[in-house]
Amino acid sequence: MPHEVMMHPLPVEVTTSEIAHFFASCGAIESIRRMPERGTEGWVVVSFMTQAGQEHALAMNGWMLQGQILTLQRMPDKVAIERTSET
Numbered sequence: 083m084p085h086e087v088m089m090h091p092l093p094v095e096v097t098t099s100e101i102a103h104f105f106a107s108c109g110a111i112e113s114i115r116r117m118p119e120r121g122t123e124g125w126v127v128v129s130f131m132t133q134a135g136q137e138h139a140l141a142m143n144g145w146m147l148q149g150q151i152l153t154l155q156r157m158p159d160k161v162a163i164e165r166t167s168e169t
Contacts, residue, residue: 090125109132
């Protein structure tokens with residue numbers, strides 16, 4: 083099961099390296115995926131190797147990166163999303 087955190091709004095000029103550095107205290111990162119842009123705000127999904135890393139990242143909700151206050155939230159369960167779209 084992936085340990086994913088959705089991060090937004092993110093200034094589009096923030097690099098993947100800066101995102102990895104922001105989450106350095108959370109442990110190993112499996113992947114960082116940028117989502118399609120919505121205006122000038124970027125959405126990013128960060129997948130951590132451990133649940134502990136994910137929980138540490140979620141505790142950083144409201145922190146600031148490049149002058150932007152970030153919202154960090156657990157990614158919705160993909161199975162639950164698929165079930166909802168089937169009904």
